[in-house]
Amino acid sequence: MIEFDRVTISYYGATRPVLSTVDLMVDEGELCLVAGRTGVGKSTFLGAINGLVPHFTGGHLRGSVRVAGQSTADQPPREFAELVGVVGQDPLAGFVTDTVEEELAYGMEQLAVPPDVMRKRVEETLDLLGIAELRRRPLRTLSGGQQQRVAIGSVLTAHPRVLVLDEPTSALDPTAAEDVLAAITRLVHDLGTTVVVAEHRMERVAQYADRLLYLPGDGSVRSGPPAEVLATADVAPPLVELGRLAGWSPLPLSVRDARRLAAPLRDRLADRVPAAPAAGERRTALEGKGVVVRYGELVAVRGVDLTLGRGEVVALMGRNGSGKSSLLWALQGSGRRDGGSVDVGGEDPGKLPERARALVGLVPQTPGDLLYLETVAAECGQADVESGAEPGTCRKLLDRLAPGIADDGHPRDLSEGQRLALVLAVQLTAAPPVLLLDEPTRGLDYHAKRHLTTILAELAAEGHAVVLATHDVEFVARTVGRVVVMAEGEVVADGPTAQVVVSSPAFAPQVAKVLAPQEWLTVDQVAEALND
Incomplete structure (x- = not known):
């Protein structure tokens, strides 16, 4: 579904490329987690999938990026709107209408989706993301987490074959994040949608990912099963760090798997208590x-x-x-x-x-x-x-x-x-x-x-x-x-x-x-x- 063929991306004035000679394939219906430290190029990698990099951001791209066989070099990003849905880090910056319902419908209007189909998809998306009560709310009156769910919904209504999400749960409370990730997982398993997610809170996403794309910061991209890549990655969720400390193998990615391994560790800690945090002044x-x-x-x-x-x-x-x-x-x-x-x-x-x-x-x-x-x-x-x-x-x-x-x-x-x-x-x-x-x-x-x-x-x-x-x-x-x-x-x-x-x-x-x-x-x- 997504193919990077010897892709190198560099920006004017930079001392080295952000991505260097990247070769990888993402199959249809995969959920890929993109990880790495701040500033290593995750957003650049995501932007290259639909051509925003370099058509919109500038810079120079060598090699080729293809989505469903279409090269991003041959067409501008707008031609990929029906194929690739993108949700950026700042939802408010991407809104173009005034209310939630209008925003969910706007993308479909641009794609000439029939009105009866539009209405049905809007209702499905409102229920899918749990935002039906926000239907007529002005977008600027929503909390950051509510805006993030609306931004995701505005992309989902177009039914893209590829969904690209940059920090989709960063403003969501834990329950809302689980609901959104459950909806995304259903898209992957029930509709075969290919999803690429960059997320710093890896503990929320790692257990659902089919593949981890790890950017170590040297321009390369390491691709493989999440547990295998996380064994040596510079960034890892607490569950993986605990597994490293306890010597568990393979490393668990879900709480359920970790609890099955944790009985000996709990026994070792049974007679110990965590250090109490320092108390503030009484003033x-x-x-x-x-x-x-x-x-x-x-x-x-x-x-x-x-x-x-x-x-x-x-x-x-x-x-x-x-x-x-x-x-x-x-x-x-x-x-x-x-x-x-x-x-x-x-x-x-x-x-x-x-x-x-x-x-x-x-x-x-x-x-x-x-x-x-x-x-x-x-x-x-x-x-x-x-x-x-x-x-x-x-x-x-x-x-x-x-x-x-x-x-x-x-x-x-x-x-x-x-x-x-x-x-x-x-x-x-x-x-x-x-x-x-x-x-x-x-x-x-x-x-x-x-x-x-x-x-x-x-x-x-x-x-x-x-x-x-x-x-x-x-x-x-x-x-x-x-x-x-x-x-x-x-x-x-x-x-x-x-x-x-x-x-x-x-x-x-x-x-x-x-x-x-x-x-x-x-x-x-x-x-x-x-x-x-």
């Missing part, structure tokens, strides 16, 4: 009381009380649309707040817009939204001016977070991790006692997440209170000491990480599921206990 950094946020008739946050202590790292979790982002923006002061109060050191950031950034820093789901200048140096300089900090303060923070970013680089050319680091540096320049991050791990590989964990631990050690709104259960297990769970705008759980996530089938990390009822959360905890 209160932020106190929210009765916070309410409304959008018309929709009540997004319903009288939430939330207290944060200095030195505390807290995860805010819950299904898509539960009110997490609305709560963060209300606490920061820039978003809507229709009731309640927020106190940060005796001041309310919502009533002091000129001081809000100095009281509470916020990094949104798309950090690039806060970057508007032409160079990294200009962004850092402006942050110093706006925060009243000494010149060079933001640059020093950036060097600490992500060393090696050039001053003359354009912020839009940075990797996801580098862009996140720059926005973090901009926000921290004002030295706010409270830092809020909305889905900070989107686009980050496992190594980058470990680095972010270290950064947040350092910030907590300096006395900052940090809140992460996230669906990344593995990152939560490694990083935070307290979890707050929201549902329909209300707090339904608040407690220590192990206590909250281990008791939840949806939010439990892979290690917890494998070693339950013992309360181990991460591979690092297990390794430390075994070494002791």
Whole structure:
């Protein structure tokens, strides 16, 4: 179905090709997982499948890419629209209509699908992805995860033979991600659709993949069975890391397979307990009381009380649309707040817009939204001016977070991790006692997440209170000491990480599921206990 024949792709000014002499075949009805560290060329590989690379992105392609026998060199990407469906990392950037139903129908309109068939496919897709209740909602009022499901649905309605997905579950809660992956798996097995997925949260997809395409970063692509390739890959889900540590062979890719092998490991750990995370200071950094946020008739946050202590790292979790982002923006002061109060050191950031950034820093789901200048140096300089900090303060923070970013680089050319680091540096320049991050791990590989964990631990050690709104259960297990769970705008759980996530089938990390009822959360905890 997909054939890469000695494909080499290079960009102007780059010191080496992104892909070099790649030969591979993807058969019809295969589900292929594309993996590798941030910036190794996964998006370039996906873009080459329908000709977006190099027709749209620029660059030079040698060799040939064929889909169902058609060469991407002979036709522009629009001619592949019926054959290859593509969903990018940023769903909102790809929307062209106003409402969910219109967006699902738009692609079919361009392909001249008969109206009666269009209506039937729209209804099927709404049910398939569990978004029927969003049918008439304006796209811009949806949460990030809801937008992602609509973006996937808008492609599925055209019934493409090949489906290309770039980080399709990055903004989805665990249950929604399972639903989307179940729908994709049905397409593969029931309709023979060929699916190529690039996903940093490999723990969600690896067990469903027929093949793993691993990009080590040297321009090559290693292809093979997932367990075989992951045995030596530089990136691997926690389940595989646990299997490596325990010496299991073959490496398990599902919790079920791992639990069948884990009895001896559970016996070795039976008389040991995980190290308790460091507690934050008792001094209160932020106190929210009765916070309410409304959008018309929709009540997004319903009288939430939330207290944060200095030195505390807290995860805010819950299904898509539960009110997490609305709560963060209300606490920061820039978003809507229709009731309640927020106190940060005796001041309310919502009533002091000129001081809000100095009281509470916020990094949104798309950090690039806060970057508007032409160079990294200009962004850092402006942050110093706006925060009243000494010149060079933001640059020093950036060097600490992500060393090696050039001053003359354009912020839009940075990797996801580098862009996140720059926005973090901009926000921290004002030295706010409270830092809020909305889905900070989107686009980050496992190594980058470990680095972010270290950064947040350092910030907590300096006395900052940090809140992460996230669906990344593995990152939560490694990083935070307290979890707050929201549902329909209300707090339904608040407690220590192990206590909250281990008791939840949806939010439990892979290690917890494998070693339950013992309360181990991460591979690092297990390794430390075994070494002791």
